[in-house]
Amino acid sequence: MPARPVHLPPNRFRPGCPGRARAGCPRRRPRRIRRRCAAAPRPSRYGWWLSWWILLECRAASNTVRCRHRDGRNRSRRRRERRMAGGQFVRGDEVARVRCEEARIRNSASARRYQMTSVEMRGDASAGPGTVRRFRAELPALLADIERLVCCESPSTDLAAVARGADAVAAVGGALLGVAPERIVLSGRTHLRWRFGSPARVLVLGHHDTVWPVGSVRTHPFAVRDGKLYGPGCFDMKAGLALALRAVAALPDRSGVTILVTGDEELGAPSSRELIVDTARGCAAVLVAEPAAGTALKIVRKGVSHYRIRVRGRAAHAGLEPERGVNATVELAHQIGVVAALGDAAVGTSVTPTLMSAGTAANTVPAEASCAVDVRAATVAEQDRVDAAMRGLRPLLDGAELEVLGGPNRPPLAAESSRELFGRAQRLGAALGIGPITGAAVGGGSDGNLTAGIGIPTLDGLGACGDGAHADHEHVLIDELPGRAALFHVLLEELLGVSESTSIQKGRTT
Numbered sequence: 001m002p003a004r005p006v007h008l009p010p011n012r013f014r015p016g017c018p019g020r021a022r023a024g025c026p027r028r029r030p031r032r033i034r035r036r037c038a039a040a041p042r043p044s045r046y047g048w049w050l051s052w053w054i055l056l057e058c059r060a061a062s063n064t065v066r067c068r069h070r071d072g073r074n075r076s077r078r079r080r081e082r083r084m085a086g087g088q089f090v091r092g093d094e095v096a097r098v099r100c101e102e103a104r105i106r107n108s109a110s111a112r113r114y115q116m117t118s119v120e121m122r123g124d125a126s127a128g129p130g131t132v133r134r135f136r137a138e139l140p141a142l143l144a145d146i147e148r149l150v151c152c153e154s155p156s157t158d159l160a161a162v163a164r165g166a167d168a169v170a171a172v173g174g175a176l177l178g179v180a181p182e183r184i185v186l187s188g189r190t191h192l193r194w195r196f197g198s199p200a201r202v203l204v205l206g207h208h209d210t211v212w213p214v215g216s217v218r219t220h221p222f223a224v225r226d227g228k229l230y231g232p233g234c235f236d237m238k239a240g241l242a243l244a245l246r247a248v249a250a251l252p253d254r255s256g257v258t259i260l261v262t263g264d265e266e267l268g269a270p271s272s273r274e275l276i277v278d279t280a281r282g283c284a285a286v287l288v289a290e291p292a293a294g295t296a297l298k299i300v301r302k303g304v305s306h307y308r309i310r311v312r313g314r315a316a317h318a319g320l321e322p323e324r325g326v327n328a329t330v331e332l333a334h335q336i337g338v339v340a341a342l343g344d345a346a347v348g349t350s351v352t353p354t355l356m357s358a359g360t361a362a363n364t365v366p367a368e369a370s371c372a373v374d375v376r377a378a379t380v381a382e383q384d385r386v387d388a389a390m391r392g393l394r395p396l397l398d399g400a401e402l403e404v405l406g407g408p409n410r411p412p413l414a415a416e417s418s419r420e421l422f423g424r425a426q427r428l429g430a431a432l433g434i435g436p437i438t439g440a441a442v443g444g445g446s447d448g449n450l451t452a453g454i455g456i457p458t459l460d461g462l463g464a465c466g467d468g469a470h471a472d473h474e475h476v477l478i479d480e481l482p483g484r485a486a487l488f489h490v491l492l493e494e495l496l497g498v499s500e501s502t503s504i505q506k507g508r509t510t
Helices: 047-084 101-106 109-113 118-122 130-137 139-151 159-177 234-249 273-280 328-340 380-391 415-432 448-453 478-495 500-508
Strands: 182-186 189-196 202-207 223-225 228-230 257-262 285-288 297-301 303-312 350-358 368-377 401-410 439-442 475-477
Touching: 130 139, 130 478, 139 159, 139 234, 139 478, 159 189, 159 234, 159 257, 202 234, 202 273, 202 448, 202 478, 228 234, 234 257, 234 475, 234 478, 257 273, 273 448, 285 448, 285 478, 297 415, 297 448, 303 328, 303 380, 328 350, 328 368, 368 380, 380 401, 401 448, 415 439, 415 478, 475 478
Parallel strands: 202 257, 202 285, 297 439
Antiparallel strands: 182 189, 189 257, 223 228, 228 475, 303 368, 303 401, 350 368
């Protein structure tokens, strides 16, 4: 019986073939090795296993050649990166540490992966006054910093992730400011603080925690398209952090500036509340890098109160003897109607029952029930009125017990607290030529409510412009970043005592 022919894939050499060349090598591909060679060994009765052995040997040799060329390309790429890093040729592990900021930006994924337009990456050098042009020229670096922060997920409920997020912020801020921050760990949560000189005159306030769970960056990846930047936590408030750090770094003299970045703002600042208040005491102003309301600054914020109503009844079999039980669900239903009626839309007070739970089994009279209540009020008087009403709740069913937990979480940020700083921002924005600076009143609270509550002038919403906080369409408007960074910068300069005319003139000559 004649031996069966062996069919090998193209671009593979066989032992003993006169056309033995480095098959698979992109630099040498002799045409003759693509045809079957007469000198190749013929299969015998061991043809099948011999054919597989030859095939595996050929693939191994081809992969070796490919790896050799790939290593050569990697070495060339590393040499180019070192040349971009200012010609610093060093050995070993030092190569990664000597890459300068310019090389990192030029090779950043923001520029390489998403193929941004020249206007988005470099900006229009002729657009806007000097201060705006200076920050527009730094836009690639700013986008690279935002990407680094967004891709390091830091949900408030994950202590390890919050610590990693603090590390990312410390790395970005340390590179810009030239000094490492003070790390403060309270109740397992990591907060960062930079202090420049004493006494502190201006506090820059922000947070690095988000509401997005770990893994969100895979379902909502960082992306730049159509003039917008997307990613979990980019708008609230990773972009604002990067923007604020760059605005402070551009100051000729940072004496009197304190930067505080907390890790539990989304939870209501349970561990950082006293830290924020203590750091803010004695400051002349607080600038909050929270996201804008679209493009408007946040000049009024409602106060926030959180409550939990707990009802205890008595369990019983729902089918055999329900009359022997005290139904906690029924009691809680009565209380929810009373609580919802405490809201007053005419004065901007909302009282909203939210998360509710009750019972343990479908055939059992519930012995326990609870409900969370969210309260937003524009004035301290309204907060106090609702708080007193919540404390005055009484059970309606015989045998039921009622407990009210919680209370005011953040006081309101009133218009009086931001009026003077908002006027400065409007005047400086007009001088920068970035359009009219508008203000908005919002229902959400921030750490700025805490500083305004102790009487310190506070201006909120100085971070990135965009939309979709905590939502799938969360995004940042890229074209607004340079102007917002310039506004943050000149506002800091004026509050620190640098004259407005000197600041604007210096920007024009930059």
